[in-house]
Amino acid sequence: MSSTSLLAAGLALISSVSALRSYPQFGEKQFSQSFLDGYNLLKFTSSLGPYSNRVSYGIDRNTPAGCEVDQVFLLMRHGERYPDYSGFGQNYEAVLAKMAASNVTSWKGDLTFLNDWTYYVEDPGMYSQESYSGAYAGLADAYARGTDYRLRYGHLWDKKSIVPIFAAGYSRVVETARYFGQGFLGYNYSTNAAVNIISESSTGGANSxxxxxxxxxxxxxxxxxxxxxxxxxxxxxxARFNAQNPGLNLTAIDVTHLMQMAAFELNVRSYTPWAEAFTLDEWVSYGYIWDLMYYNCVGPGSEYQIAVGQVYTNATRVLMQQGPKSGSMFWSFVHDTNITPVVAALGLDVPDKPLPNDTIHFPYQYRASDIVPMGGHLTIERMTCNATAKSVEGVYVRAVINEAVVPFNTCQGGPGFSCPLANYSAIVDAAPRFNERCNTSSTYPQYLDFFWNYNTTTQYNYLAGPIGYQQTYTDA
Structure with missing residues (x-):
């Protein structure tokens, strides 16, 4: 073999060895065999704990090849927050006072940490407000979502037009909307955002x-x-806490309040010792109580609430039929109980049969933590797609819940398991009509029109003055 041939062979061998070194070494796993999301406590704090992505079906979150998103609709809950005083904070203070008044002088067992722990609402004025510090801070969550969506949907903004942002008239909801807008628009927020505050009064009828x-x-x-x-x-x-600490007399209701309190603590402090005071089985049971509430009261278990969700689904469907000429981005901010009706109206996360009240329904078919954790959001994409081997050229719709694509059960033949717009429209029409089912007063607005008739002023982009003491509803 000539010296030239030997050199070529040597270079080829070196090249092949280098290529092998770019792969994992022998014995390493390309894919993990452990999936531990099922043991993540955030999946059992329901709607009260920090945001977590939805457990996905493995469908690519990115826009399918050959498609382009030309309209996007976001319906997002406010970010992580302090508890409200009424219904939450007053219960936590009551059970903590009950524990302090017991004969326990030194906490033992699972409650040993109470010898040093203090309640995290340091000032009663913080009740109801968005959290602003810690790893799970609500305002940071909203800002980060805005920056993420600028990267994902920034092509929909021409860098000069006014971007409307719609917020229900509740203090923490408005603040979430503002921080999202700052994240999305960056330096242009002060001049190009137009925050529209939509009253939460029932007199708004369907225009809400x-x-x-x-x-x-x-x-x-x-x-x-x-x-x-x-x-x-x-x-x-x-029973376990009482046995470990003679003189304590906690009830199961007290325990639910303590578990709620623990979920809220994560929103503020990033760590709660209460998390480890309860077993995983107890957290699973606690989470299911909330699943039942959302399913029965504001979800697919209530035909009235499905009709409530139809208000948003119908308005956004009309916008999709009109196309980008009516606007390309619709950012809306609400509460948890305003999102679950919309998800139900779209036929998503609807169990095969009603959830049982006396046992936990396994496997999970309706999980509040996958739908409305703090910062939870429903994103609906209108996509214009080229023809593929499985679908024709046309307009398609995808639903994304907490960054996981969730296909419609009866319509998933498009790219990325999306649904043709015409078929999507049929899904929307299948829900009961709000005005008819809910007996909306004829003196109230009968349809939603602020997506077409919104203000373009920057007047409400920033808070005018300090937040009032335990302020909730707001007009500015």
Missing amino acids: LTPTCAADSNYLPCLLGSFSKTMPELEVAA
Whole structure:
């Protein structure tokens, strides 16, 4: 063999060895065999704990090849926050006072940490407000979502037009909208954003992000009844704490309040010792109590609430039919109980049969933590797509819940398991009509029109003055 041939062979060998070294070494796994999301506590703090991405079906979140998103609709819950005083904070203060008044002088067992722990609401004025510090801070969550969506949907903005942002008229919701806008628009926020604050009054009728169903007489009783529900595992937790600390007399209801309090603590402090005071089985049971509440009271278990969701789905469907000429980006901000009706109206996350009240439904078919954690959001994409081997050229719709693509059960033949717009429209039409089912007063608006008739002023882009003491509803 000539010297030239030897040199060529040597270079080829070196090249092949280098190529091999670019791959994992022998024995290393290309894919992990452990999937531990099922043990992540954030999946059991329901709607009260920090945001977590939805457990996905493995469908690519990125826009399918040959498609382009030309309209996007975001319906997002406010970010991580402090508890409200009414219904939450007052219960936490009451159970903590009950524990302090017991004969326990030094905490033992699972509650040993209480010898040093202090309640995280340091000032009662913080009740109801968005959290601003810690790894799970709500304002940071909103800002980060804005920056992420600028990267994902920035092509929809021409860098000069006004971008409307719609927020239900509640202090923390408006602040979430503002921080999202700052994240999305960056230096242009002060001049190119137009925050529109939509009143939460029931007199808004259908022209609202938070419609009220007058005919749903079970709405409040359902919610209030859910807060007094327990599971056997929570009785076990109460008995364990009482046995470890003689003189303590906690009940299962007390335990639910403590678990709620723990979820909120993560929103503020990034760490809660209460998380480890309860077993995983107890957290699973606690999470299911909330699943039942959302399913029965503001989800697919209530035909009235499905009608409530139809307000948003119908308005955005009309915008999709009109196409980008009517606007390309619609950023809306609301509460958790305004998102679950919309998801139900789209036929998503609807169990095969009603959830049982006496046992936990395994496998999960309706999970509040996958739909409305703090910062939870539904994103609907209108896509214009080229023809593929499985679909024709046309306009398609995809639903994304907490950054996981969620296909429609009856329509998924398009790119990325999307649905043709015409078929999507049929899904929207299948939901009961809001005005008819909810007996909307004829003196109230009968349809949503602020997506077409919005203000373009920067007047509400920033808070005018300090937030009022325990302020909730706001007009500025």
